[in-house]
Amino acid sequence: xxxxxxxxxxxxxxxxxxxxxxxxxxxxxxxxxxxxxxxxxxxxxxxxxxxxxxxxxxxxxxxxxxxxxxxxxxxxxxxxxxxxxxxxxxxxxxxxxxxxxxxxxxxxxxxxxxxxxxxxxxxxxxxxxxxxxxxxxxxxxxxxxxxxxxxxxxxxxxxxxxxxxxxxxxxxxxxxxxxxxxxxxxxxxxxxxxxxxxxxxxxxxxxxxxxxxxxxxxxxxxxxxxxxxxxxxxxxxxxxxxxxxxxxxxxxxxxxxxxxxxxxxxxxxxxxxxxxxxxxxxxxxxxxxxxxxxxxxxxxxxxxxxxxxxxxxxxxxxxxxxxxxxxxxxxxxxxxxxxxxxxxxxxxxxxxxxxxxxxxxxxxxxxxxxxxxxxxxxxxxxxxxxxxxxxxxxxxxxxxxxxxxxxxxxxxxxxxxxxxxxxxxxxxxxxxxxxxxxxxxxxxxxxxxxxxxxxxxxxxxxxxxxxxxxxxxxxxxxxxxxxxxxxxxxxxxxxxxxxxxxxxxxxxxxxxxxxxxxxxxxxxxxxxxxxxxxxxxxxxxxxxxxxxxxxxxxxxxxxxxxxxxxxxxxxxxxxxxxxxxxxxxxxxxxxxxxxxxxxxxxxxxxxxxxxxxxxxxxxxxxxxxxxxxxxxxxxxxxxxxxxxxxxxxxxxxxxxxxxxxxxxxxxxx
Numbered sequence: 175x176x177x178x179x180x181x182x183x184x185x186x187x188x189x190x191x192x193x194x195x196x197x198x199x200x201x202x203x204x205x206x207x208x209x210x211x212x213x214x215x216x217x218x219x220x221x222x223x224x225x226x227x228x229x230x231x232x233x234x235x236x237x238x239x240x241x242x243x244x245x246x247x248x249x250x251x252x253x254x255x256x257x258x259x260x261x262x263x264x265x266x267x268x269x270x271x272x273x274x275x276x277x278x279x280x281x282x283x284x285x286x287x288x289x290x291x292x293x294x295x296x297x298x299x300x301x302x303x304x305x306x307x308x309x310x311x312x313x314x315x316x317x318x319x320x321x322x323x324x325x326x327x328x329x330x331x332x333x334x335x336x337x338x339x340x341x342x343x344x345x346x347x348x349x350x351x352x353x354x355x356x357x358x359x360x361x362x363x364x365x366x367x368x369x370x371x372x373x374x375x376x377x378x379x380x381x382x383x384x385x386x387x388x389x390x391x392x393x394x395x396x397x398x399x400x401x402x403x404x405x406x407x408x409x410x411x412x413x414x415x416x417x418x419x420x421x422x423x424x425x426x427x428x429x430x431x432x433x434x435x436x437x438x439x440x441x442x443x444x445x446x447x448x449x450x451x452x453x454x455x456x457x458x459x460x461x462x463x464x465x466x467x468x469x470x471x472x473x474x475x476x477x478x479x480x481x482x483x484x485x486x487x488x489x490x491x492x493x494x495x496x497x498x499x500x501x502x503x504x505x506x507x508x509x510x511x512x513x514x515x516x517x518x519x520x521x522x523x524x525x526x527x528x529x530x531x532x533x534x535x536x537x538x539x540x541x542x543x544x545x546x547x548x549x550x551x552x553x554x555x556x557x558x559x560x561x562x563x564x565x566x567x568x569x570x571x572x573x574x575x576x577x578x579x580x581x582x583x584x585x586x587x588x589x590x591x592x593x594x595x596x597x598x599x600x601x602x603x604x605x606x607x608x609x610x611x612x613x614x615x616x617x618x619x620x621x622x623x624x625x626x627x628x629x630x631x632x633x634x635x636x637x638x639x640x641x642x643x644x645x646x647x648x649x650x651x652x653x654x655x656x657x658x659x660x661x662x663x664x665x666x667x668x669x670x671x672x673x674x675x676x677x678x679x680x681x682x683x684x685x686x687x688x689x690x691x692x693x694x695x696x697x698x699x700x701x702x703x704x705x706x707x708x709x710x711x712x713x714x715x716x717x718x719x720x721x722x723x724x725x726x727x728x729x730x731x732x733x734x735x736x737x738x739x740x741x742x743x744x745x746x747x748x749x750x751x752x753x754x755x756x757x758x759x760x761x762x763x764x765x766x767x768x769x770x771x772x773x774x775x776x777x778x779x780x781x782x783x784x785x786x787x788x789x790x791x792x793x794x795x796x797x798x799x800x801x802x803x804x805x806x807x808x809x810x811x812x813x814x815x816x817x818x819x820x821x822x823x824x825x826x827x828x829x830x831x832x833x834x835x836x837x838x839x840x841x842x843x
Contacts, residue, residue: 211660211714214238215652221290221320221340223553223564224329224516225506233564233584233596234326235261235650235664237710239319241344246755246765248794248808248838249313250362250387252341253306257769258753260708260724261323261664262337263745265771265820268829269361269392269402270434272306273820276323276337277666278704278728280745282822286335286604286642288326292343292426293502294463294481297333299524299543300494302607307434308457308485310408312367312383314353314840317344323708324666325646327602328566328582331520331547335602335644336668343426346371346379346414352843355385359836361810363388377416384409391435392829393816400829401452406432422467429460437829438490440533441619443689447628448619451490459485473508491615492530499523504549512555516566520547526608534615536635541608546571551582562586574606575641594652604642610674610696611635617694628689629681636696645669658714665707673700673732701733722753746772746787763796763806771819783821783828789813802842810834 215230217240222232229236237259249255253272257264263280265273275284285302288295289309296309319341326338349371358364364387371381384407391403410428417423434455442449463481470476479502486495504518522545528536551566567581582600589595617633650664679693706728713721726749750770757763769792774785791813796806811817811833821828 211654211658211712214712215654215660217318219320220342221322221326221338223551224504224518225514230594230652231562231586231588233562233586233598233650235323235648235666235708237261237321237323237662239321241314241316241318244313244316244319246763246794246796247753247767247792248765248806248810250365250836251306252309252311252313252319255313255319256321256339257751258722258724259321260710260726260749260751261728262321263728263749266831267820267822268400268436269389270307270404270432270436271822273822274304274306275745276321277668277706278336278730278745280820282820285607286333286337288330288334288338290330290338290340292341292463293465293479294461294483295498295500295522296483298496299608300496300526301609302333302604305457305485305487307404307406307432308430308459310385310406310430311341311343311428312369312385312410314355314367315343315349315369315381315383315412317342317348323664324598324648325580325582325600325602325644327580328551328568328600329516329549331545331549331568331570332572332578332580332603332605332641335604335642343412346381346412349381350379352841354841354843355838357836357838359808359834361390361832361834362836363390374413374415378413379415380411380413382409382411392832394437394829395818401435401437402829404432404434406430420469424465424467425463427460427462429458431456431458440490441616441630443619443628443630445621447621453490456488457485459483470507473514474506476503476505478503490531491534492528492536495527497525514553514555515550516552517550518548521545522547534613536609536612537614538612541612543573543608545573560588572605574611574639575603578603578605578641592653592655595650597649598646599648600646602644602646606636606639606641606696609635610639611637619689627683630684630689630691632691632693634693634695639674639696640672640698642673642698643671660712661709662711663707663709665705667705668703670700670702670704672698673702675699702730704728704730718757720755722751722755724749724751726750744775746774748772761798763794765792765794767792774820783818785818785820788817788819790817804840806838806840808836808838 216228217238218226219229219232219236220226222234222236229238239255239258243258244255253264253274256262261276263275267273267282271282273280273282275287279286283301283303288297289304296304322338326334330338353369355367367385369381369383373379386407388405389403392400394400408430412426415423436453438453439448439450461481461483465479467477481500483498500522502520504516506516509515524543527540530536547570549568553562553564556563564584567579570578580602584598586596613635615633616630618631620629622628647667652662654660675697676694677697681690681692684691708726710724715721728745728747752768754766769790771788773787790811793809794806796804798804811831816830816832818830
């Protein structure tokens with residue numbers, strides 16, 4: 175089924191169902207700093223325990239980005255919104271790619287961070303990571319983004335090693351009526367979105383949306399054009415139904431297509447031994463999700479979820495298509511008055527197909543993978559309203575490394591209603607990806623020197639590659655001991671083993687190309703220890719003026735070796751952000767964000783790049799001339815004409831991020 179067919183079917187199905195039943199005009203107007211410091215701490219989150227629990231009482235390093243936060247910083251994508259969170263390293267690689275990680279090991283293919291959208295796992299088996307340019311939502315429909323720094327594998331499974339990001343969209347009853355968004359500027363050249371929601375009957379609501387954008391290209395460090403402009407169109411729907419007093423049903427889906435341009439450098443066996451060219455990547459895909467929830471009582475419920483996801487990417491290196499089917503069940507119940515138990519079962523099926531050129535190949539070109547999982551977690555009340563102990567584990571069987579166990583133990587102590595202390599120890603694993611297992615690719619060609627022939631470095635997969643492992647120790651403290659001020663502190667120490675590394679084999683002469691080939695195999699020869707802390711504070715200075723400040727410190731020791739010798743990238747030691755949110759009048763908002771990112775290094779096929787530290791400032795001014803209309807002006811990266819944030823590990827050349835400005839109008843009707 176083509177992208178156009180997927181998109182048309184999803185939009186028409188949703189619109190035909192509920193447009194005739196549309197309700198009265200709905201306004202989701204941005205209110206004046208509508209969450210107090212106490213409200214922020216009492217936000218209910220589900221990512222820590224797979225059940226609703228206040229952020230303040232969650233024994234983990236968790237941070238929540240609300241819809242109000244996303245709107246007020248002028249974010250146009252999920253990664254931009256994630257910059258608000260402490261402990262996350264968010265770097266823009268070029269106009270269409272991002273590097274996002276938690277607590278180190280950042281890169282285009284960050285492989286230790288699990289990302290969910292409404293419970294749908296977006297982690298791809300292809301390279302172990304997230305295609306951020308594929309994962310998009312209508313930001314106006316996001317209710318909140320829950321961010322866990324530290325392992326979440328005991329509930330969410332493999333690859334939730336250093337963190338979990340859970341993007342949760344609004345219930346369709348909260349998006350009734352129409353919403354129209356339009357804007358454009360220097361970098362965000364043009365964007366728009368339309369969403370409409372209505373009631374099908376007294377128990378069923380729904381919405382449908384379509385959005386699109388075009389982004390300008392970036393420059394290389396040399397000043398030449400990077401040719402990385404891109405555009406995308408996406409549509410989708412959501413339907414929520416109260417089937418009975420105890421049963422809820424949610425059905426939702428999305429479909430997208432994007433045209434991504436990039437400047438690529440590939441090695442070749444003849445002079446000049448590398449080929450620079452501009453290529454166009456065509457990417458399209460879609461997903462459908464259904465979730466049924468049943469409530470037995472206030473202490474017992476279950477959820478059954480199914481999703482199907484498909485995507486295809488047509489690149490010069492290879493054409494990849496992937497189908498994923500996932501079934502997840504979990505059940506919560508109380509036991510003996512002191513135990514709150516959650517348990518569940520899961521199954522995931524992956525089918526992929528790779529069509530490669532003469533630069534890369536995969537054996538086999540198509541593969542089917544299965545994942546079986548089960549988990550159990552028990553929250554035990556040791557002292558009423560003051561002390562809780564949580565213990566649990568995830569058990570998985572995958573086709574790459576077999577049986578895996580990922581346990582956790584957590585303690586929460588409340589000595590006073592204004593103070594929370596917690597501690598945790600966890601084990602998590604990162605399973606090998608398809609490419610690490612089966613790929614063979616020409617990574618680099620050293621030109622001939624004197625009597626020595628050219629030598630090609632051939633990156634080769636390893637079917638015996640084992641899982642990466644971490645034992646993580648964490649502790650945290652939350653307090654509101656001063657009125658209108660909250661402080662959240664978390665410290666960690668991570669002990670990694672079996673980290674991915676490289677080892678070379680004996681060169682041999684390829685008779686077909688006439689050059690020496692030196693195989694470079696993936697292996698598990700590195701260990702590492704990382705440690706650091708994150709602190710975030712919210713100060714409601716006045717009713718109309720709020721300050722948010724974050725500081726993160728991260729350090730790593732890679733088994734006595736320089737950290738830049740590891741495959742992939744690393745993260746800066748320090749991140750600082752300061753945000754001022756001002757609403758001096760009911761219809762005016764002014765937001766200013768300063769960010770400092772420390773010096774960093776990134777290692778790729780073309781050597782190690784030094785990324786200088788930088789300071790950036792974003793500014794947003796918004797005016798509401800009427801209750802349902804908002805006009806805003808946003809400036810991004812205002813302190814420098816352009817700066818480097820990251821260098822991609824693969825063949826794409828490094829580009830710099832430019833200063834930008836755009837205007838936007840939002841109309842609720």
